[in-house]
Amino acid sequence: MGVYSSSFVVTPQSSNAVSGYSHPSKANWITAHAISTELSIAEVERLWLRFQQMGCNADGVLKPEAINTPALSSDVFMKNIMKYFKNPDGTITFETFLRALKWCETQDLRQKARGIFQMLNNGNPIPKDLFGKIMSRVYPNDRPEEVKRVTESFFKTVDKRNRGQLEENDFVETVMSLPTDSATSILNFHILPETMRENVHRELPEFSNRQSNVGGYTPNPYPSPASMRPPSMDQMGAQVPPDVVLREIAEKVHRRDWDMLANSLGFLSEDVENYRLQNPSSGSQQVLEMLKDWKMREGRQAQSHVLERALRDNGMTDASLLLAP
Structure with a gap:
């Protein structure tokens, strides 16, 4: 990077x-x-x-x-x-x-892969022992022998010249050889949650002059006054979920991997850790506080359909049904 x-x-x-x-x-x-x-x-x-x-x-x-x-x-x-x-x-x-x-x-998939490689070791080749340490950070709950097994398997696939280190081009080509949908999903990044982003881009006048280009659209460089306001309740077509529903959702999802749900709603890993530290004895309270903070942060844009989509995208369909109209 x-x-x-x-x-x-x-x-x-x-x-x-x-x-x-x-x-x-x-x-x-x-x-x-x-x-x-x-x-x-x-x-x-x-x-x-x-x-x-x-x-x-x-x-x-x-x-x-x-x-x-x-x-x-x-x-x-x-x-x-x-x-x-x-x-x-x-x-x-x-x-x-x-x-x-x-x-x-x-950026496209190839550029993102190059950016990730640049970040991992300042753009230098990555030796096996360093990659093992990186894997340990990515999977902190896995046993050391399992991390070592995955590292060895990855190197056999990527280090085709058996040099004991990962080169940038080999790393990038390995990423590009993955199923496109899977690689795109893993490296997908949106500043706004997808549903909210779709609504903003559809409704706001600053995006009315779209044209085909590398980024997919060209925003009007001079936004109208209307674009300075967040979408109205009518534009969003949904309601802000009440706290009682958020509590029910928290009860359903707190025993699962809700870190990804938090990430989909715009929270970082340190945010999640803070919720756990603040409520160490209650997993449901941890999730509830996260959901309430999301609701307070987003205000009128904290719509039920946004949360429902995030829950479904993270495999929590049963909890998403609590938000069905």
Whole structure:
């Protein structure tokens, strides 16, 4: 990913940086970033909330002291990703954050695979022992012998020249040889949950002038005032689920792998860990608090059909039926 970071890192001193003519205290902060990055207002609003939760300062910048807090630095994968977002002075601007996540969303499968390889060992070949350590992080609950077996099997498939290390081209070609639907699903990334994204792109005027291109659409660079408002209840065509229903859902899913459900709703792994730490004796309460926070964060966009889709996508169909009209 490091070789691509120059395409999305924007320093505050740059002549075209949004921070040069806007500020979080100004009314045009969200709109200016939407125009600059060609993201929708809804996407920028969602990511601005996340950026604030990460600890940005009053100027909309993540300082090194915030980046180095345990919440952002304790996870090795998060730490590796974040380092590619940094300016030379160690800060991360909101504009860079937006552009980097847009890169993750819009690149094709091959570019994403190359980006992942770049992140794993700074673009260098990956020796077997390091790959084993990476696998241990990905599957922390598996036995060491099982991790070793998977590592050996993976190397037999990918390391065709038996060099004892993974080369970028071999890694990428292995990813590309997987069933397209499976690889696309694994590497799929959306700033907004899919259902919400579909509604935003369909309803907001800034997406009315679509045309075929690499990204799939070209947003209008000058959003209308209507696009600055979130979709109405009528536009979304659904209702916000009450807490009593969220509690019933939590009771059904808390014994399953609800980490992926949380991820589908926009939560990170450290968020999930915090819910577990705050309610160690009650799995259902952990899930309930996550769902209530999702509902509070999304406001009117926390629609029943969005949650129903997330539940179904994660194999929790019985729980999704609680939201059926």
